[in-house]
Amino acid sequence: MGVVTGRKKPPTSQDVARLAGVSQSTVSYVLTGSRPISDGTRARVEDAIDKLGYHPNSGARTLRSKRSGVIGLMVPEAEADDGVLMVFIGEIAREARRHGYDILLVTAQEGAGGIRRVVRTGVCEALILMELGRFDERVGPVLDSGLPFVTLGKPEEFPQGSVVDLDFEMLGRMIVERAIEERCDRLLLFGAPSRKRERNDVSRFLDGIEDAAGEEELEVVLDTGPLAEVPDRALRLTAPNERTALFGINGVRQVLFAMAATGALVDDTRLFIALSGEDLVDVSPLLASVPQVDPRRVEISELAVRELVRLLQVDGAGPRITLVEPRWVEG
Amino acid sequence: MGVVTGRKKPPTSQDVARLAGVSQSTVSYVLTGSRPISDGTRARVEDAIDKLGYHPNSGARTLRSKRSGVIGLMVPEAEADDGVLMVFIGEIAREARRHGYDILLVTAQEGAGGIRRVVRTGVCEALILMELGRFDERVGPVLDSGLPFVTLGKPEEFPQGSVVDLDFEMLGRMIVERAIEERCDRLLLFGAPSRKRERNDVSRFLDGIEDAAGEEELEVVLDTGPLAEVPDRALRLTAPNERTALFGINGVRQVLFAMAATGALVDDTRLFIALSGEDLVDVSPLLASVPQVDPRRVEISELAVRELVRLLQVDGAGPRITLVEPRWVEG
DNA sequence: TTGTAGGCGTTATCAC
DNA sequence: GTGATAACGCCTACAA
Numbered sequence: 001m002g003v004v005t006g007r008k009k010p011p012t013s014q015d016v017a018r019l020a021g022v023s024q025s026t027v028s029y030v031l032t033g034s035r036p037i038s039d040g041t042r043a044r045v046e047d048a049i050d051k052l053g054y055h056p057n058s059g060a061r062t063l064r065s066k067r068s069g070v071i072g073l074m075v076p077e078a079e080a081d082d083g084v085l086m087v088f089i090g091e092i093a094r095e096a097r098r099h100g101y102d103i104l105l106v107t108a109q110e111g112a113g114g115i116r117r118v119v120r121t122g123v124c125e126a127l128i129l130m131e132l133g134r135f136d137e138r139v140g141p142v143l144d145s146g147l148p149f150v151t152l153g154k155p156e157e158f159p160q161g162s163v164v165d166l167d168f169e170m171l172g173r174m175i176v177e178r179a180i181e182e183r184c185d186r187l188l189l190f191g192a193p194s195r196k197r198e199r200n201d202v203s204r205f206l207d208g209i210e211d212a213a214g215e216e217e218l219e220v221v222l223d224t225g226p227l228a229e230v231p232d233r234a235l236r237l238t239a240p241n242e243r244t245a246l247f248g249i250n251g252v253r254q255v256l257f258a259m260a261a262t263g264a265l266v267d268d269t270r271l272f273i274a275l276s277g278e279d280l281v282d283v284s285p286l287l288a289s290v291p292q293v294d295p296r297r298v299e300i301s302e303l304a305v306r307e308l309v310r311l312l313q314v315d316g317a318g319p320r321i322t323l324v325e326p327r328w329v330e331g
Numbered sequence: 332m333g334v335v336t337g338r339k340k341p342p343t344s345q346d347v348a349r350l351a352g353v354s355q356s357t358v359s360y361v362l363t364g365s366r367p368i369s370d371g372t373r374a375r376v377e378d379a380i381d382k383l384g385y386h387p388n389s390g391a392r393t394l395r396s397k398r399s400g401v402i403g404l405m406v407p408e409a410e411a412d413d414g415v416l417m418v419f420i421g422e423i424a425r426e427a428r429r430h431g432y433d434i435l436l437v438t439a440q441e442g443a444g445g446i447r448r449v450v451r452t453g454v455c456e457a458l459i460l461m462e463l464g465r466f467d468e469r470v471g472p473v474l475d476s477g478l479p480f481v482t483l484g485k486p487e488e489f490p491q492g493s494v495v496d497l498d499f500e501m502l503g504r505m506i507v508e509r510a511i512e513e514r515c516d517r518l519l520l521f522g523a524p525s526r527k528r529e530r531n532d533v534s535r536f537l538d539g540i541e542d543a544a545g546e547e548e549l550e551v552v553l554d555t556g557p558l559a560e561v562p563d564r565a566l567r568l569t570a571p572n573e574r575t576a577l578f579g580i581n582g583v584r585q586v587l588f589a590m591a592a593t594g595a596l597v598d599d600t601r602l603f604i605a606l607s608g609e610d611l612v613d614v615s616p617l618l619a620s621v622p623q624v625d626p627r628r629v630e631i632s633e634l635a636v637r638e639l640v641r642l643l644q645v646d647g648a649g650p651r652i653t654l655v656e657p658r659w660v661e662g
Numbered sequence: 663t664t665g666t667a668g669g670c671g672t673t674a675t676c677a678c
Numbered sequence: 679g680t681g682a683t684a685a686c687g688c689c690t691a692c693a694a
Contacts, residue, residue: 057452356673
């Protein structure tokens with residue numbers, strides 16, 4: 001067993017055909033299933049296939065059929081990531097495989113040009129765009145590529161692609177309701193609000209908040225200060241006998257820790273409501289004592305892929321919006 | 332501007348040739364640069380190319396040349412990820428693009444079969460394997476695929492592929508030295524040691540520790556308990572007038588927070604040494620006060636890609652091991 | 663139910 | 679320095 005330098009040439013459908021005693025096209029038909037095949041031949045072909053360890057050549061298949069079996073996934077810059085991204089990406093890759101597709105990474109850094117490239121060269125036959133902004137430069141190239149696509153995150157203008165996202169408006173309402181149930185006088189929203197105008201999810205969330213808080217006796221405070229000092233600021237806002245709920249779409253971990261550090265995680269003045277998730281494993285013991293909403297990232301990832309597969313495979317399938325409802329995590 | 336349903340067919344090199352008034356093969360030669368072309372024709376061809384917005388068809392190119400321009404990246408399961416993975420992946424994707432390659436995700440879940448698939452179908456012309464175990468089932472299929480590959484993480488037996496990784500042995504020595512410099516009597520290693528036999532990085536790290544601690548007056552304790560209680564256990568180990576250093580390859584954030592929560596981050600009895608990194612952005616204020624080692628993930632990612640490109644493009648290039656030295660982060 | 667054959671868009675080997 | 683031309687491996691009308 002020496003050093004193997006050259007790989008031996010992989011078998012072609014021609015080889016399979018020869019071994020099975022049929023024509024090359026029959027092999028192809030067995031594979032694509034686009035024509036009825038008698039049980040006898042099918043069996044012989046399949047035998048030959050795994051006797052040779054045959055896999056259809058992707059380049060040839062793509063060239064001929066225009067379908068590469070590859071979905072382009074445009075991921076945002078990872079700077080300051082907290083592990084959330086990886087949950088989406090991993091789940092998307094897994095679900096894609098279940099449907100026979102592979103995932104090709106396109107970094108947001110490449111921008112619109114990156115999209116044009118993978119589209120024109122034909123590497124990808126469909127796209128998933130993550131963390132879409134309200135007005136996103138990537139939408140243009142995607143639209144005139146004509147490729148089916150799904151966005152995670154709802155863009156401002158409804159595009160010709162499908163959308164899968166958390167129902168942030170409902171999330172807003174849920175938080176308000178919970179705060180009231182827990183007899184809070186005030187809801188402090190940390191972190192995200194400062195970027196309100198840039199991010200679609202935040203603005204929808206705030207819509208939900210306003211909607212639900214409008215007729216209630218709940219004061220809503222948008223906190224834009226440093227996350228580490230959120231608990232302190234909350235305390236200062238809270239008069240004796242009052243209670244303040246704390247929630248944020250981002251920065252959950254930081255604030256959670258700040259709460260814990262000051263021993264304020266469970267007291268009467270402040271109630272921390274957590275946007276939970278798989279990325280928070282390292283603080284999970286802390287989470288046990290507070291109410292949690294599940295942002296359902298796994299479900300969103302799966303739905304995104306399934307929706308794309310639908311656009312690809314069901315003909316006449318039009319784009320649609322799917323909003324996934326947040327869920328309270330049972331303690 | 333109505334609803335655009337059909338995408339118009341992209342231009343081929345044939346179209347470019349026609350527009351430039353040359354033969355199709357000339358266009359190809361301009362693109363690949365595998366034959367000298369006069370400046371005049373080159374200019375005309377390039378004009379035609381961007382007048383038409385031409386991009387070579389990837390399927391055809393792959394079919395003909397056996398080079399897909401795609402690198403398969405095998406990522407580990409993301410369960411309990413802390414954001415580290417995304418740093419690697421993002422950086423690898425970026426660096427790959429700089430060299431003209433794209434990254435295709437292969438989840439570790441697919442295991443050896445996944446490798447066989449991307450190899451046999453010809454989607455990938457090279458592979459990067461992340462978080463390789465000491466004895467990894469994926470190495471087999473990769474080896475007999477004959478494809479060039481790079482592993483992030485040094486496997487037990489030296490394979491025919493290249494290796495890029497942090498120099499964990501040196502890391503071990505650095506930690507011991509620092510602990511001694513800081514006049515610690517004891518080094519408590521949390522988290523990782525329990526899995527010593529499974530992970531190559533951990534065992535190399537411990538080798539370095541033993542190597543450096545052997546002749547010194549430093550007691551080394553392998554802590555396998557819950558991370559949240561590490562500071563407490565450290566305290567219990569520490570007699571009056573003694574000092575204990577704390578370090579771990581994993582679980583940095585948890586222990587860091589536990590230290591902060593008990594106000595022990597900067598005291599005389601315990602010294603926390605952090606394995607720093609981009610994933611810890613959300614605790615960065617806490618890091619300011621402790622010594623930090625940079626695990627150099629960005630550099631490792633870049634080197635992995637460059638190494639792979641070398642294997643692909645420099646002929647006769649053999650595999651080699653590259654260990655990146657950890658660095659103290661200057662405060 | 664199965665076989666024959668044309669062509670997808672490149673690359674690279676011949677010729678000139 | 680440039681132009682024809684033969685594959686690459688597969689899909690899919692068209693025949694039988």
